[in-house]
Amino acid sequence: SQKIEQNSEALNIQEGKTATLTCNYTNYSPAYLQWYRQDPGRGPVFLLLIRENEKEKRKERLKVTFDTTLKQSLFHITASQPADSATYLCALDLPPGTYKYIFGTGTRLKVLA
Amino acid sequence: DVKVTQSSRYLVKRTGEKVFLECVQDMDHENMFWYRQDPGLGLRLIYFSYDVKMKEKGDIPEGYSVSREKKERFSLILESASTNQTSMYLCASLGLAGGINTGELFFGEGSRLTVL
Numbered sequence: 001s002q003k004i005e006q007n008s009e010a011l012n013i014q015e016g017k018t019a020t021l022t023c024n025y026t027n028y029s030p031a032y033l034q035w036y037r038q039d040p041g042r043g044p045v046f047l048l049l050i051r052e053n054e055k056e057k058r059k060e061r062l063k064v065t066f067d068t069t070l071k072q073s074l075f076h077i078t079a080s081q082p083a084d085s086a087t088y089l090c091a092l093d094l095p096p097g098t099y100k101y102i103f104g105t106g107t108r109l110k111v112l113a
Numbered sequence: 114d115v116k117v118t119q120s121s122r123y124l125v126k127r128t129g130e131k132v133f134l135e136c137v138q139d140m141d142h143e144n145m146f147w148y149r150q151d152p153g154l155g156l157r158l159i160y161f162s163y164d165v166k167m168k169e170k171g172d173i174p175e176g177y178s179v180s181r182e183k184k185e186r187f188s189l190i191l192e193s194a195s196t197n198q199t200s201m202y203l204c205a206s207l208g209l210a211g212g213i214n215t216g217e218l219f220f221g222e223g224s225r226l227t228v229l
Contacts, residue, residue: 004155008153032216034216034217034218036218041223041225042222042223043117043203043205043220043221043222043223044156044203044218044220045220046208046217046218046219049215049216049217089155089156091156091218093216099144099161099163099207099214099216100158100161100171101158101218102158102172103148103155103156103157104155105153105154105155106155
């Protein structure tokens with residue numbers, strides 16, 4: 001069955017540095033992959049979507065890459081700020097091309113001032 | 114901005130009670146979803162609906178049912194609540210732009226249910 005793996009350990013980085021989070025998946029490739037931000041006690045908020053034919057996507061300080069050969073997506077936050085501290089979830093469509101998603105368990109990011 | 118509103122942020126119920134969780138979206142979205150979120154397990158899909166009165170089971174539908182009588186409202190029902198249904202419940206709707214689904218999910222703030 002399809003699985004998503006995100007680093008369950010928290011990631012601590014210094015303010016101003018680039019944070020890089022990893023999302024790996026097994027089995028078949030999704031049609032698209034998404035990243036969400038979730039603050040404690042709140043619902044996830046959509047950040048970026050990248051399609052299988054796209055290698056990279058950017059939005060302000062955020063960048064997502066998608067390597068279907070490695071079955072991996074990387075999520076980067078450049079010039080990180082304490083306000084970026086949150087849990088980041090990746091999600092992919094299962095079956096591919098549908099709107100049913102499976103989510104990773106998320107990586108908690110803490111940006112230290 | 115799209116708004117997905119869940120009726121209750123916190124609920125405490127007793128085992129065996131019937132529980133209704135309501136969700137309303139204001140953007141005329143066709144697809145709506147109910148997830149539950151538990152530590153270490155992430156978000157798991159319970160049910161989804163792609164149109165009024167239409168529903169499909171997700172990955173963990175047992176013990177739940179849903180109702181979609183109007184396009185903007187999607188309700189999750191626990192017929193007889195059990196302690197293993199203590200969880201955070203999240204409703205979402207799928208973004209629509211120019212009549213085409215965008216792939217983006219808009220989530221409500223969540224309903225934290227405790228079953229004693």
